Amino acid sequence: MSVTQHAEEIHDQFSDQLDVSVDEIEERLDTLVNEYRxxxxxARRSVVSNYxxxxxxxxxxxxxxxxxxxxxxxxxxxxxxVDLRVQVADLWEPRSESISQVxxxxxxxxxxxxxxxxxxxxxxxxxxxxxxxGNVVTDEYDGDYSVKLNRTTSxxxxxxxxxxxxxxVNVEGALVDMQSGSGLIKRCPExxxxxxxxxxxxxxxxxxxxxxxxxxxxxxxxxxEVHEVIxxxxxxxxxxxxxxxxxxxxxxxxxxxTVVADEMAEDxxxxxxxxxxxxxxxxxxANEMEQLGGVDAEATLIRARSM
Amino acid sequence: MSSIxxxxxxxxxxxxxxxxxxxxxxxxDDERAPVYALLPTGARANRVFVVGTLTETEDIGEDxxxxxxxxxxxxxxxxxYAGQYQPEAANALRDIEPPAYVAVVxxxxxxxxxxxxxxxxxxxxxxxxxxAETRDRWVVETADRTLDRIxxxxxxxxxxxxxxxxxxxxxxxxxxxxxxxxxxxxxxEEGEEPPEAGI
Numbered sequence: 001m002s003v004t005q006h007a008e009e010i011h012d013q014f015s016d017q018l019d020v021s022v023d024e025i026e027e028r029l030d031t032l033v034n035e036y037r038x039x040x041x042x043a044r045r046s047v048v049s050n051y052x053x054x055x056x057x058x059x060x061x062x063x064x065x066x067x068x069x070x071x072x073x074x075x076x077x078x079x080x081x082v083d084l085r086v087q088v089a090d091l092w093e094p095r096s097e098s099i100s101q102v103x104x105x106x107x108x109x110x111x112x113x114x115x116x117x118x119x120x121x122x123x124x125x126x127x128x129x130x131x132x133x134g135n136v137v138t139d140e141y142d143g144d145y146s147v148k149l150n151r152t153t154s155x156x157x158x159x160x161x162x163x164x165x166x167x168x169v170n171v172e173g174a175l176v177d178m179q180s181g182s183g184l185i186k187r188c189p190e191x192x193x194x195x196x197x198x199x200x201x202x203x204x205x206x207x208x209x210x211x212x213x214x215x216x217x218x219x220x221x222x223x224x225e226v227h228e229v230i231x232x233x234x235x236x237x238x239x240x241x242x243x244x245x246x247x248x249x250x251x252x253x254x255x256x257x258t259v260v261a262d263e264m265a266e267d268x269x270x271x272x273x274x275x276x277x278x279x280x281x282x283x284x285x286a287n288e289m290e291q292l293g294g295v296d297a298e299a300t301l302i303r304a305r306s307m
Numbered sequence: 308m309s310s311i312x313x314x315x316x317x318x319x320x321x322x323x324x325x326x327x328x329x330x331x332x333x334x335x336d337d338e339r340a341p342v343y344a345l346l347p348t349g350a351r352a353n354r355v356f357v358v359g360t361l362t363e364t365e366d367i368g369e370d371x372x373x374x375x376x377x378x379x380x381x382x383x384x385x386x387x388y389a390g391q392y393q394p395e396a397a398n399a400l401r402d403i404e405p406p407a408y409v410a411v412v413x414x415x416x417x418x419x420x421x422x423x424x425x426x427x428x429x430x431x432x433x434x435x436x437x438x439a440e441t442r443d444r445w446v447v448e449t450a451d452r453t454l455d456r457i458x459x460x461x462x463x464x465x466x467x468x469x470x471x472x473x474x475x476x477x478x479x480x481x482x483x484x485x486x487x488x489x490x491x492x493x494x495x496e497e498g499e500e501p502p503e504a505g506i
Contacts, residue, residue, distance in 0.1 A: 174317070174356050174410070174445075176317050176354075176356055176412045176433075177314075177412065177432070177433070219314065221316055221317045221356060222448075223316065223317065223318060223319040223356065223448060223449075223452045224316060224452070224455075225316065226313060226314045226315075226316050226317075228314075265433070265435075266435060269410070269412070269433050269435045270358070270409070270410025270411075270412070270433065270434075270435040270437050270441065271410070271437060271441055272441060272444050292444060293440040293441075293444070294439070294440040294443040294444055295443065295444050295447045295448075296447075297443075297446070297447050297450075297490040297491075297493045297494055298494070300447050300450050300451050300454070300486075300490055301487065301490040301491070301494070303451075303454060304450065304454055304483060304486050304487045304490065305487065307454060307457065307458070307483060
């Protein structure tokens with residue numbers, strides 16, 4: 001993108017609040033880029049910050065300008081302003097009161113997590129509906145990307161249906177291990193923080209009461225490959241038959257939360273499962289699962305005899 | 308999937324082959340480097356997954372509990388030992404009433420007897436009671452994995468096959484026969500099953 005294009009975009013973003021010409025903006029950018037040798041993105045950021053100060057605006061208030069419309073799986077940097085054309089693939093239960101909606105947005109390339117905040121006062125998205133979303137911000141946590149909707153985000157429902165690409169993987173094998181941090185866990189109650197407490201402490205927010213949740217981090221191993229799988233609350237209940245309320249009761253009766261993981265391990269370790277779901281970092285998130293039963297020996301027998 | 312140090316895969320091998328895997332080695336000088344048992348069909352095993360019938364458990368410890376379990380598959384017997392450092396597995400061996408189908412995840416361990424033989428056993432990470440379907444699936448899967456290894460044995464640059472050749476000079480046909488017999492034993496069982504009782 002040229003300095004002029006950047007200048008035009010910035011001009012669009014501030015045209016309502018600030019009487020400044022494209023030329024003036026371009027001159028400021030040009031000074032930074034060509035005299036001070038600052039990368040264009042940084043220069044733009046600096047100029048925008050300056051105008052934000054002048055107009056007493058917050059970065060979140062910035063109007064759309066013209067962002068690039070991107071595919072969700074191409075997002076690989078945080079704090080980028082982008083436009084999306086997506087279908088709401090999944091809505092989850094928000095873990096914090098400050099979050100109005102959280103879930104997955106999908107387009108042909110795959111899916112990405114999104115978060116919308118109460119303070120942004122946006123119309124609610126409907127699961128299964130397709131939208132053009134203008135001006136969302138990318139975010140990164142632990143190498144995984146998501147997008148945040150904000151009060152400047154434009155939401156236009158589309159007549160056409162955006163197809164959601166299948167980035168699901170299918171893994172199967174014996175569940176050979178249930179890792180620590182499985183069973184009845186506590187998550188940090190701070191707003192927008194879902195970290196699991198270790199000994200009652202959040203690595204970010206320190207000591208806290210925490211909110212109970214269920215999760216299993218399991219390892220599926222087929223003798224050739226190893227896959228780490230995360231079962232969320234619903235998937236854990238489906239897998240083990242133990243729901244959150246029952247788990248809390250078990251822990252209360254035993255005065256110990258680890259009884260839950262022990263009981264779950266007894267039910268699932270050593271069994272074969274097939275799990276389907278999207279990948280998140282090195283994990284597969286279990287959306288669907290089934291326990292695998294016996295198999296026909298015939299095909300393998302034929303194979304052996306033909307060798 | 309990425310550069311994160313990967314967990315060792317749990318190999319599948321029948322008891323007959325496993326008990327022949329008496330040669331162990333490390334791939335680095337690091338004290339904590341993983342120890343591998345060399346399977347005669349040409350693969351390294353730092354972890355195994357075994358499903359079979361637990362036929363016998365015995366506390367052979369002197370000062371503290373030390374449990375031995377015999378786990379039988381269609382080709383032979385796996386021996387597993389669990390003491391104070393494997394408390395969960397030791398509990399399982401104490402509590403489970405044989406005979407029972409069990410699944411064991413564990414590490415290969417070898418020790419040399421007084422007369423110079425090397426015995427191979429499983430040091431369990433977990434032992435759980437499973438059903439017959441899981442056992443049957445394991446038998447078929449283990450047969451498939453064994454055949455995979457036999458097929459790959461003569462492939463170029465199969466370093467563990469080369470190593471197995473040097474260490475054992477294995478008779479691959481024996482392990483193939485094991486697989487065939489194991490599969491046949493499943494088919495025979497199916498034939499013997501009584502018809503479902505009507506209600």
